[in-house]
Amino acid sequence: MWKERNVPEQTVARFEQVVLPHMDAAYNLARWLTRNDHDAEDLVQESYLRAFKFFGSFQGANARGWLLTIVRNTCYTWFRENRPQELTTSFDENIHSTEADPFDPEKLLLQSESGQLLKQAMEELPLEFREVLTLRELEGLSYKEIAVIAGIPPGTVMSRLARARSRLKQHLTKLVNKEC
Amino acid sequence: MTCTDIQAAIHGYLDGELDAVRNLEVEQHLQHCAVCSQTYKADQTLQGAIKTGSQYYRAPAHLRKRIQSSIRQGDKSERVVPAMPWRWLAVAASVVFVVILAWALIPSGLDGEQLVAQEVVSSHVRSLMVDHVADVMSSDQHTVKPWFTGKLDFSPPVKNLTNEGFPLVGGRLDYLENRAVAALVYQRRNHVINLFIWPSSQDTHVKTKALARQGYHLVHWSKAGMTYWAISDLNDTELQEFVRLVQASS
Numbered sequence: 042m043w044k045e046r047n048v049p050e051q052t053v054a055r056f057e058q059v060v061l062p063h064m065d066a067a068y069n070l071a072r073w074l075t076r077n078d079h080d081a082e083d084l085v086q087e088s089y090l091r092a093f094k095f096f097g098s099f100q101g102a103n104a105r106g107w108l109l110t111i112v113r114n115t116c117y118t119w120f121r122e123n124r125p126q127e128l129t130t131s132f133d134e135n136i137h138s139t140e141a142d143p144f145d146p147e148k149l150l151l152q153s154e155s156g157q158l159l160k161q162a163m164e165e166l167p168l169e170f171r172e173v174l175t176l177r178e179l180e181g182l183s184y185k186e187i188a189v190i191a192g193i194p195p196g197t198v199m200s201r202l203a204r205a206r207s208r209l210k211q212h213l214t215k216l217v218n219k220e221c
Numbered sequence: 222m223t224c225t226d227i228q229a230a231i232h233g234y235l236d237g238e239l240d241a242v243r244n245l246e247v248e249q250h251l252q253h254c255a256v257c258s259q260t261y262k263a264d265q266t267l268q269g270a271i272k273t274g275s276q277y278y279r280a281p282a283h284l285r286k287r288i289q290s291s292i293r294q295g296d297k298s299e300r301v302v303p304a305m306p307w308r309w310l311a312v313a314a315s316v317v318f319v320v321i322l323a324w325a326l327i328p329s330g331l332d333g334e335q336l337v338a339q340e341v342v343s344s345h346v347r348s349l350m351v352d353h354v355a356d357v358m359s360s361d362q363h364t365v366k367p368w369f370t371g372k373l374d375f376s377p378p379v380k381n382l383t384n385e386g387f388p389l390v391g392g393r394l395d396y397l398e399n400r401a402v403a404a405l406v407y408q409r410r411n412h413v414i415n416l417f418i419w420p421s422s423q424d425t426h427v428k429t430k431a432l433a434r435q436g437y438h439l440v441h442w443s444k445a446g447m448t449y450w451a452i453s454d455l456n457d458t459e460l461q462e463f464v465r466l467v468q469a470s471s
Contacts, residue, residue: 053293057350061289068280082284089288146266156275163276177236178271184238203232206264213267 056096060089063105066180067112073175074116076164084119088112106182110190113172120168127168144210148217162212170205177202222246227257235264279356282394283401285347334430337441337450340397342434345415345452348393348404354413355391355406365392369403377403377418378447380470387414387463397450398422407463414453414463421448429464431457440464444471 067088071081088111092099099107120128163174169191176187188195222230227250233239234247251258348354357368366379372394381389390406395417402419421427427443438460441450449467453460 056292057289061285064280064285064288065277068284069278072278078281081278082281082287085280085284086288086291090291093292144263144267146263146270150266150270155270159270160276163271174271178268179277184233184236199233199236199238200229202236203229206232206267210263210267 052096056093059104060092060096060108063108064089066105067108069179070109070112070172070175071116073163073171073179074113074168075119080119084115085112088115091115103186105180106186106190109176109180113190144214145217158213158216162209162216165212166205166208169201170208173198173201174205174209222250224250224254224257227251227254228260231257231261231264235261235268282356283396286396289347334432334441337398338432338434338439341415341417341439341441341450341452342437344395344397344404344417345437348395348406348415349413354393356393358391360389360391362389365389365405368392369394373401373403375403375420375447377405378471379405380467382407382463382466382470385466387466409453409455409459409463412453412455414451414455414460416467417450417452419448421446429468431461433457442468444468447471 064085067085068081071084071088072078075081075084088108092108092111095111101107117128163171166174172191173187176182176190182190184195184198187198191198193201227247230239230243230247231251234244234251239247251261357365359365360381360383362379362381366376369377369379369392379389379392383389387407387409390408390413392406393404395402395404397417397419400419402417405416405418407414407416421443427441427448429440429442432439432441437452437454438457439450439452440460441448442464443449449471451460451464451467453463455463
């Protein structure tokens with residue numbers, strides 16, 4: 042009896058030590074995917090409960106990657122049920138060919154609210170672009186780690202990032218020109 | 222390598238993800254091709270802007286609390302109680318024991334103050350444990366104070382005490398006594414001081430009182446309708462000095 046009572050307590054303590062410290066990463070990803078505080082909070086909580094449930098099967102050293110995979114999948118399930126149109130956004134490749142790209146970073150950085158513009162431009166990106174950019178630029182993950190979390194081949198990570206950045210530059214150019 | 226080949230590889234180069242051979246190829250191409258080199262520079266600037274800008278969303282303190290308590294509750298509810306009679310007997314016995322213990326404790330004063338003290342200790346420990354001391358990091362009181370606007374239904378007095386030897390580190394939202402409270406974070410050498418502030422529930426004046434819990438020193442008081450709790454692993458004398466400075470400035 043004594044032992045049985047102690048084991049879950051130890052599990053909780055270990056979970057709190059190993060997984061809880063990555064809550065910022067979890068929230069940041071959910072927030073960028075859903076684009077609002079409330080849904081992000083609910084989804085992070087749901088992800089944590091799920092993570093706790095499956096904590097027994099977690100053996101690796103990369104708790105952050107493991108948690109982010111759960112967050113990502115929880116978010117996608119939520120998208121399927123609540124905003125399926127976001128999952129099927131197809132984009133016209135012609136719009137973002139790199140040749141027609143007069144992006145001038147200096148012009149952006151001269152703006153007083155460049156951070157706000159950047160946020161807006163990133164939020165306008167399709168879901169899968171927001172996903173790779175968040176994982177790469179804000180979480181600093183390697184292509185390999187991103188591939189595991191997003192469930193895509195490592196080779197796809199680079200081309201998706203290329204398209205995401207190119208699209209982001211177009212949005213920014215549009216926004217900056219509007220501000221000027 | 223043609224420019225078309227390079228367009229995608231530039232990103233792998235930027236992210237340090239290419240093998241040595243490809244890396245060298247891209248590098249050489251960039252040296253000779255002005256167009257690709259310009260694209261690369263733009264991407265590099267953009268990457269820097271995203272990384273250094275305030276694009277990262279940190280988990281709010283109330284979410285941390287919510288998740289932590291739901292894990293602990295879920296843990297309890299999912300615990301399987303074996304259906305053996307003698308175990309039930311043990312459960313019953315422990316219930317009786319808890320009731321007796323509660324009876325023994327209530328008259329001896331498990332009062333409001335002690336409960337708050339326990340909450341304050343937990344909040345302090347948690348803030349250090351999850352490496353989430355502050356939501357807004359600044360030693361400038363004119364940055365920290367406005368940050369609370371719209372997040373709290375009161376405006377906490379914020380004073381930078383750097384010149385007095387207690388630099389302000391920042392502030393965060395916390396949750397104590399069933400309400401959102403302001404937590405100001407100060408530092409003394411390597412010791413973190415959390416100062417919790419919220420409006421007093423009654424209009425009573427509480428004199429400065431010091432306590433010790435689990436190796437932490439706590440001081441609490443009320444002034445001008447606000448309740449203050451300071452906690453740190455700092456020694457009692459220096460914490461008292463900190464309290465006097467806060468009281469003199471608020």
